[in-house]
Amino acid sequence: MARIPLARPDVTEEMIEAMSQALRDERLVMGESVFKFEEEFARYIGTDHAVSVSSGTDALMLSMLALNIRSREVITTPMSFIATANAVLHAGGAPVFADVLPDGNIDPSEIRPVRETAAVLPVHLYGNPARMDEIVEAAGPKVKVIEDACQAHGASYKGTKCGSFGDAGCFSFYTTKNMTVGGDGGMVTTNDERLAKDVGKLRDCGRISRYEHDVFGFTSRLNTANAAFGRVQLRHLDEWNERRRALARRYSERLRDVLEVKLPPEGSKDIVPVFHLYVVLCGDRDALAKHLAGNGVETAVHYPIPIHLQPAYRDAYGYSRGSYPAAEGLAATALSLPLFPQLEERQVDEVCELIIEHYGGRR
Numbered sequence: 001m002a003r004i005p006l007a008r009p010d011v012t013e014e015m016i017e018a019m020s021q022a023l024r025d026e027r028l029v030m031g032e033s034v035f036k037f038e039e040e041f042a043r044y045i046g047t048d049h050a051v052s053v054s055s056g057t058d059a060l061m062l063s064m065l066a067l068n069i070r071s072r073e074v075i076t077t078p079m080s081f082i083a084t085a086n087a088v089l090h091a092g093g094a095p096v097f098a099d100v101l102p103d104g105n106i107d108p109s110e111i112r113p114v115r116e117t118a119a120v121l122p123v124h125l126y127g128n129p130a131r132m133d134e135i136v137e138a139a140g141p142k143v144k145v146i147e148d149a150c151q152a153h154g155a156s157y158k159g160t161k162c163g164s165f166g167d168a169g170c171f172s173f174y175t176t177k178n179m180t181v182g183g184d185g186g187m188v189t190t191n192d193e194r195l196a197k198d199v200g201k202l203r204d205c206g207r208i209s210r211y212e213h214d215v216f217g218f219t220s221r222l223n224t225a226n227a228a229f230g231r232v233q234l235r236h237l238d239e240w241n242e243r244r245r246a247l248a249r250r251y252s253e254r255l256r257d258v259l260e261v262k263l264p265p266e267g268s269k270d271i272v273p274v275f276h277l278y279v280v281l282c283g284d285r286d287a288l289a290k291h292l293a294g295n296g297v298e299t300a301v302h303y304p305i306p307i308h309l310q311p312a313y314r315d316a317y318g319y320s321r322g323s324y325p326a327a328e329g330l331a332a333t334a335l336s337l338p339l340f341p342q343l344e345e346r347q348v349d350e351v352c353e354l355i356i357e358h359y360g361g362r363r
Contacts, residue, residue, distance in 0.1 A: 003296030004347050007176045007340045015232045022228035031224030037231050045163045047189040049196035052222035053203045056150040056172025059186035060087035063168040066198035067144050069093040072118035077106040078306040079327040080123045084148050085307045097308050099324040103265050108134035119144040124152035124162050127276035132157050132165040151276040153178045154241045158270045163189045179237045181230035185222045243341040244275040254352035260359050278339040285335045291358045300336045
C-alpha cells in the first residue's frame with residue numbers, strides 16, 4: 001500500500017454502531033433510517049424531496065426514465081466517468097456530447113438543443129460547480145436539466161447547492177466520494193413531487209401496492225443499514241468539505257510557482273467547490289505519476305479516456321480523436337493528487353516537495 005493513499009473513507013465507531021442498531025431494530029429494506037436519511041438529505045441540499053437508490057448510476061438512469069427521455073437525445077459531457085453517458089443509454093436515450101471549459105465542466109456555449117433534445121446533463125466535475133445559470137438558459141424552457149452531482153456533495157453555485165438547480169439532481173455515495181453510506185448508494189433530489197414519486201416507484205420494482213405493479217421497475221433500493229451509516233456521514237459533511245478546501249489551498253500555495261503544473265480552480269464568492277478530487281494538469285503526467293509512485297504516493301487519472309473515445313462509444317457512434325479537443329486535452333494531462341479529510345498537512349507538503357523535485361526545484 002502507498003504511504004500516502006489517494007483517498008480513504010472515514011469509518012468510525014459511531015457509523016458502525018448506527019448500522020448495527022439499524023440491523024437490530026429496523027426492517028433491513030426500506031426501514032425507518034431510509035426515510036429519515038432522505039428527509040435530512042433533501043433539507044441539506046435545499047429541495048423538497050430526496051429519493052434514495054442503490055447507486056449514483058441508478059439515480060441518473062431512474063431520473064431520466066421518470067422524465068421520459070426515451071428515444072430522444074441528452075446533451076452531456078465527454079469528460080466524466082462513463083456511467084454518466086451509460087445511464088442515458090440505459091434509460092433509452094441517446095447521449096450527445098458537448099465539449100468542456102478549461103475547468104473540465106461542460107461549456108454552456110456548446111449546448112445547442114434541437115427538436116430531438118430531451119435533456120441536458122451537466123456534471124459538476126471533481127466537485128467544482130458547473131455554470132448552472134448559463135446551462136439552464138442554454139437548455140431553454142422545453143428541455144429538462146438533470147445535474148450529475150455525484151462528485152459535488154455540498155458544493156454551491158451563487159449561493160445555491162448543487163443538486164437543486166435542475167429538474168433532478170443525482171448523487172453517488174460510492175466509497176471514495178465526499179460522503180459514503182458504507183457501500184454503494186445514491187440519491188435523487190428534486191422539487192417535483194410527481195418526479196419523486198415516480199423515481200420512488202421505479203426503484204421499488206414499479207409497485208403501487210405489495211403485489212401490484214403498473215410500470216416496469218427495478219430493484220434499486222438503498223439498504224436500511226447503509227442509510228443509517230449515511231445519516232452519520234451527512235452530519236460531518238460540511239466539516240469534511242471545509243477540510244478538503246483547506247488542504248487544496250495548501251497544495252495550491254506550495255505549487256503556485258511550479259510553472260509546469262496547472263492548478264485547479266480555487267473557487268470564489270460565487271463558486272464554492274468541495275474538492276472531491278484535487279486535479280492538476282501537466283504535460284508529462286505519466287512521468288510525474290511514476291515519480292510519485294516510486295516515493296510511496298498514490299495518484300490516479302480522472303479520466304484517461306474521454307467517454308466518446310471509449311471502445312464501446314467509438315464502435316457504436318463512430319467517434320474519433322479530435323471530436324472534442326478540450327476534453328481530450330484534459331484527459332491527456334490530468335493527474336489527481338491525494339486528498340481526503342484525514343490527510344495531514346505534512347503529507348501535502350511531502351507530495352508538493354516531490355513534485356518540485358521532479359521538475360528540478362530545490363527541496
